[in-house]
Amino acid sequence: MPTYTAPVKDHQFLLHEVLKVAESGIPGYEDLSPDFTTAVLEEAGKISGQVLAPLNAVGDKEGCRLENGVVRVPTGFQAAFDEVREGGWTGIDCDPDFGGQGMPGIIGTAVAEMFSSANQAFTMYQGLTHGAQSAIRVHGTDEQKAKFLPNMISCTWTGTMNLTESHCGTDLGLMRTKAIPQDDGSYKITGEKIFISAGEHEMSENIIHLVLAKIEGGPEGIKGVSLFIVPKIMVNDDGSLGETNGVTCGNIEKKMGIHGNSTCVMLYDSSTGYLLGEEHKGMRAMFTMMNEARLGVGMQGLAQAEAAYQNAVIYAKDRLQGRAVTGIENPDGPADPLIVHPDIRRSLLDQKSFVEGARAFLFWGASLIDQAHLLNDEDADGLVSLMTPVIKGFLTDIGYNMTVQAQQVYGGHGYIEESGMSQFTRDARIAMIYEGANGVQALDLVGRKLGAGGGKYVMAFFDLVKTFISENKENEALTDFINPLKQASKDLQAAGMFFMQNGMKNPNAALAGSSDFMHLFGHVCLGLMWGRMAKASVEALAGSPADPAFYENKLLTGRYYMARHLPATGMHLARIQSGAEVVMTMDAEAF
16 A cells, blocks of 8 residues: 655755745744644654555545445544644645634745645535635635634534536636525526536535526626635534535545545535625636645645655565666576666656655745735735646646656556556646636637736746746856756746747747746746756755755756756757647548
8 A cells, every 4th residue: 555754854944945834934834844834744744644644545445335326435534634624734724713713824835735646536525615705805805704704724623616518617707507696695506507616415414515607687708707605504603504405416426546535416406595795707707716725735746745755665665676787786586676777767857856845846836825825915916826737737647647657667667556656647637627627727828818817927937937047047066957947937838939920920839838937937937947946956955954954855866857857948949939730730531
């Protein structure tokens, strides 16, 4: 059975030596001392490794069952959910006015990564609730906040978001779920939603659904969509639970992975709902939840890659197979361990360099969100908005690839369910699809985010890279990082220039290269992160640290990424510059 050990030391390195959180000036970050964050992260790591990880295979094997309208979760999930809830982990970064612990979001991100690495399907129950309460906190009335937030933050009640219908996925303007106004200000919601994660289960007393629907007589298309709070069980004025609300689970989807999460078909039959935000402005309110979810899904790509990598390393060191071409490495055994072989080393370094770079990227993104929210910093908000499709799309595309590489290390045993490696691959695969398929993320990046603010935010990113290069170009210890980053940044700028010169007269020229641009951007982001981590490591080694090997290995891993992965920016640029003709010329009938 696979195991998981939380990478607390790497988390601490990022928080205190790379991001230097206590010196950042972001409210609440001054309280994040190394002793404090170590205590929080080590405790989260224990729960991840000892409580959640052992249930990962259980959830995959058992799945969820629909019995007489009630979804039964896998064995052990209820007890684990109670332990997580009672420990206050579900509200670690939520508003203290409603029962949360009020820690900065970056700590919530670190904990969520651990929990998701240990058991992605389980962690989704509280993760969806976190997003739903965020939407209510930002867009709800004072009455709605008081009624729903305390129990959602504690996960006494859980939450969902309901967007997709069988005939419409990304194009939500086609939805048919309707909302009929009532005299008391509520609405009657009728319709069917599919792919609803954690849509029905037995682990909480109530489930608060956020449902997109069209108010009768409203505008056509996406401009007529509104968002509603629809409780599974009605909530009385005094906060007690009342009657059931015409919300039922019609079926549980049979899926490739995340079997331990109840992905439901939800049926709404004249269910009472309450408008969240303004009429016909449902997407504005839903995007509060969706943007949070997209960053969380990017984290899932990293999290599954981390868990798969950890187990691949263990296997590569233990499994005896063949002899090293340079001479016997294990003279007392019948063969050498897999890790002596160059191609296995390459695979493991692919995984290690991605995971550590991706974690730095994710933590930086989380710090930008905190900066935007806690300082009302519009520039930080614009920058993280630009990064959101890159975090979601790039980290899940490459994260999935890394789980495949980890599975490959096992050879035939990786294809056998008993090893547990296929679960990481199957669970990671959904992250490329939900919360906006990665092709849509790439279109969003090129079609909307690049031009946001007149290009202000992408230029701000270029300035960040340029400044880092300028400040460190004379540091010989960083030459292996600065020179590749400089070339990669030039490739990214050249791609942006191609879009500017060709996109207006031929939009397909830009959109045909959108996925390549997202990956090009992602590599530059990880290159910048590796540059920052290398600088922190060089500085640490100059001070005679207690564990010099940690920093030396960080530099070795970073040099590998800069030499073996960052040059992919040139390939992506060449693809982008090939334009749309090679993509669009063939007649549809010829496919």
